[in-house]
Amino acid sequence: MTMIIEKNRVDQRNFSIIIFSLFFGWLLSVPFEGQVLYTLISDAQIEGKTHNTIAVFAHFIGLFITGFLVKRQILAKVIMIVSTIICIIGSLIFFLPFSMLWYVSLFFISFFSGLFVASWGFYFKVYSKPDQRFKIAAEVLIYSNILMILINVVSVHTSALIALKLSIITLIAILFITIRLEVFSNEQLNEKINLEAKNVQNDLLSITKPLVFLCLFIFIITLNSGLMYQVVNPKFAHLTVITSYYWAVPYIVALLILRNLPGNINKSYILYIALIMIGLSFILFMWLDKSIFSYLVINTLMLGALGVCDLFWWSILARFFDYHDNPAKVLGIGLSMNVLGILVGGFIGNSIFSQENDVIKVSLIALLIIFIVMIFLPILNIYLTKLLKNHVFLFNFVNLEDSKQEKVIVDVWDNKNLTAKEIEVIKLILRGYTYKAISEQLFISENTTKFHVKNIYQKMNVNTKMELIKMFTENEK
Known part of the structure; x- marks a missing residue:
């Protein structure tokens, strides 16, 4: 019986990954800065x-x-189904001659695609364990971008209308698979909330x-994505073949590398x-x-980096699921905030x-943003x-068992001639306390805390908290 339940859980997780990968691939290739939409607009000879926007x-x-x-998973499933239907109907509008109806349709399919993406969070949470979400986030981003490349290539090198038909077939497939998703009751969902996570939330x-x-x-870092869409990409728009095939390849490669890195490799500096x-x-x-070489170099650096950034916040947001019931x-x-950064960055560009x-x-x-x-x-x-x-993107010292943390600190204590009070301050700094929180914890003034921190930095030969944490991470190794 247990094996049957686990198999069903795996099947549902696979369904949810397939659904989101297909939907996100459609989103990236059609309404959201998609090549299909760009080509359709260009074919209709529309300016601007x-x-x-x-x-x-x-x-x-x-x-x-x-x-x-x-606020409930059953409603999330309904929203996903309704959103898919609206996106199918809205996509059909683009087969008609250009009119203001195109803009109306674009608004609604973009709006409901936002509802779909966020609603999928329920399935992301229910059908994955916390330690699985990093890889699942990488997988859905990889698969969706592969689909986007395929649809984009069809749009550029064959026909935008054929690519549009392909995207609608994708949406129809999404609709049928979404119907097969199961729904947990609120009670079942509540049982899945990790008690330890609740205690961390309450205590810290x-x-x-x-x-x-x-x-x-x-938001801040994604401003650069907006600049890229509106300034960098247009500079190389004349390289139609290479941009359609290669654009997202560095992004996918970066995700593949991160997904398959051994667990013992420190990823916190990536x-x-x-x-x-x-x-x-x-x-x-x-x-x-504006040569091909320039495009390859710039695009490889930029899209590879954006792949890392996207996986960072996708995986961090997924870990927040254990601390929130929605x-x-x-x-x-x-x-x-990712989308808002792109919007504002594009406006600036x-x-x-x-x-x-x-x-x-x-x-x-x-x-300056960097x-x-x-x-x-x-x-x-x-x-x-x-x-x-x-989490793999965070500094490692806080991952150590208390006994190992203590050993690292004792070793530094002996070698750096630190006082007992300075050691107490270090322990709190490494656990993320602010100067004010350290002062309250140790019953000293903030000025006294800053005095201790200054002495610590001098003795440890560092200038920032980040360098201090790095030193303890290296000591642990």
Whole structure:
């Protein structure tokens, strides 16, 4: 009986992965900056990028409000079915001659696609264990981008209408598979909430603050994606063949590498590498020409880095499911910040970029964003490690057993001539406490805390909390 239940669980998880991969692939190839839509608009000889703004804005609204409307899994399934039907009907409108009806249809399919994506969070949570969600997030992003490439190639090299028909067939397949998904009762869902996770939430801090910081981080870094869509991609629009085939390949390769890295490899610094890659791609964007070589270099750096970034926040949002009873709200709000960043970044790019000389301005803005994110990331890490102590993108010290943590600290104590009070301060810093929280915990003033921290940094020969955590991570190894 247990084997039958487990097999059914695996089947349902596979169904949910297939459904989302197909839907997200359709979303990326049609309404959301999709090549099918671009080609259809171009064939209709329509000027401007109004359709992009409508699609991205409507998708943002759909993602953001889902969690406030959908609070039960049964409703999530209904929303997914209804959204798919509306997307099928809305897609049929594009077979008609261009009119304002196209824009109306685009708004509704983009809005309901947002509802679908966020609602899927219930199935992401129910049919996966916390340690499986990193790989599942990687898989759905990989599969959906492969589908997007296939549809894009058909659109560019065969016909946009044939690609549109293919995308509608995809939606019909999604509809039939979604109907087969099972629904858990609220009681069953509540039983799945991890008691330990609840205790962590109550003892350390609520989910709100780290989630807000994560959303802010997603928004800021995704501004560069908006700049890429509206400034970088148009520069290489003349390379039709290579852009249609190669565009998402570095993204997929980055996800494959991360998904298959051995568990004992420290992945906590990969995000910093990705940020450097984004910065380097914009620097090269300033210097290089419009050749195929330039495109390959810039696109490889940028899309590979964005693959890392996307997997970071997808997997982090998935881990937040264990601290919240509405995964649609967590996933919807988190991903809506991704979409909002693209919308605002695109607006900034369109406002600035009008001639070749503006490439420098755009790239400098992108580098400024990277600089802000690099400063912001250690703070985000502190908040996240309080809740997600075993996530692959976070620093490793908080993953150690208490006995191992103590051994590392004792070794440093002996070698660095630290005082007992300084050791207490270090322990709290490594657990993510702020200066104010350390002061309250140790019954000392904030100025005294800062004095101890200054002495610690001098003795440890570091300048920041991030360097301190890195030193203890290396000591553990």
